Amino acid sequence: MTDTPAGAIGPATLKADGTGAPLLETRGLTHRFGELRVVCDVNLAIARGELRAVIGPNGAGKTTLLKLLSGELRPTSGRILFKGRDITGWPMHRVARLGIVRSFQITHLFPQLSVLENVRVAVQARHSTYNFWRRAEALPGVVERARALLEEVDLLPKAALPAGVLSHGEQRHLELAVALAAEPELLLLDEPTAGMSVEDTQATARLIRRLAERLTIVLVEHKMDVVMNIAQRIVVLHFGEVLAEGTPAEIRANEAVQDVYLGRGRAAGAGA
């Protein structure tokens, strides 16, 4: 799977400082629920180290796109390539082990387990599953790594509490730590600031920018100010199709995007 990208991918999709071969690539990615095409012929090329945002109105297919990329859903057609390997149709746990990990829009934790255990068990996935005998806490390095991750998201003081009692903002941060525990190369974030206060949103945006220094990130987000501030490139989805793609400045100036977001004429989606 090392052949050159199909003609559908324009030259603008590769970052200037990228090496040329994208980390993640989709070709004609399509997903149907019955007659409804939720994701339609999406071609993406995401370079290593990029922070890419995916925006679009409700129902544009953003979450479905993430589910396809993470292996939770199988695409109806089209292909997904990661590090040059065709991973189309791989089950979620194999995709995760290869390096694509997704955080969830609705907080998806292990509510009765402690904050530390939430991260610890996620770190453990890289080490050991079928070890029946030694104590889980005794796996070398696992607890230390989990504590370091909690430190990174400012949750270390709450390590012993059950995850279910954390505040919403804290749970979102724990969500991030659990995703990071799997040591992804590509992190898929589904609305990491959903329902957060202004201060929490800013803190999370700072955190994401910090993570972007060492990871490739695809960020689905509703809050325009967050996206415009931290994303390097933006993809706009509309009715499952790519409406526009470009830098934040280009997207801001794009008329078709303005139409969609200002609610002027839905026909714009078809013409893109």
Place this chain on the structure above:
Amino acid sequence: MRWLQRLARRPMLVLAVAFVLLPLVVPYYALASHMLVFGLFASAFDLLLGHTGLLSFGHAAFFGVGAYTAALAAKLFDLPLLVCLLLGTAAAGLWGLVVGALALRQRGVAFAMLTLAFGQMIFFVVLQARGLTGGDDGLRGIPIRGLGVPGFEWRLDNSLHVYVFVAAAVWLALWALQRVLASPFGHVLEAIRENEVRARACGYDTVRVQLVAFVFSALFSGFAGALYTFTLYFVALETLHWTLSGYVALMAILGGSGTVFGPLVGAGVFILLRDIVSTFRDDWQLFVGAAFVLCVLLFPRGICGTLQDVLARRRAPAAELPAPAVAPTLARQPREG
């Protein structure tokens, strides 16, 4: 309360002491043996319900397969006791692999119904194979066994000997079981119980992990069944009946599903109650059922679960008091992400 907390840190020691004291407070030895055997069975069952979040409704099959296999190994081939136990355990584990591989394609109610169906299959096969199994008369004529350890001929021919042997075997099995629960694998099970989709997103092959848990549960259930054979030297067809699958769920929930020794306590209470009430009345289910309702009202998380909550509340400073955890839901559907 401090001494209680210190004891709670050495659960296997507490258990050993309790096993020594049990026959002194229970009316007769055979009853004490049964309390432990079913305690192990309920603990094995709860590996799935309380720790993995899977409700199996056909667990009598594994107990029964263990019991019948061990009994037949003794009766037909005159094998030594430990070999009989091993064969019973292995047969149950093998059957667990088959049932688990097929039933784990489903979750929730469908999973429970599939396990029930497989349990009923075994029940009717054993009922029909009258020549071999005695059908509904049960399997009789199992020869008295010694330990079969050279130089240590100790025959299980009276109920005290049986109790000592059963207590040691159940203690060992529970020790192994709680090591599995505390292992990395055990922690993956808890994670799956809490949120299967998330566990998959972490990179765990959750279906395979659940299958391994299912086989473990079947192995321990089969071992309990094999032990049961040598408490009475008789296997009743009831060991395969679906009502036992229900009773074992009841025992686990009564004692505290998801706690380490809750199912053992629940089974003890259940067997004791049944024994006492059924000597006076034929309709013992009515009384045990009423006691069960009362227990659920008084101890919503089971006897041990509720006790644990009370202890935790005393220990934790009031400010950091975590909200009482909700009982694990039986059927967890993958939530929309």
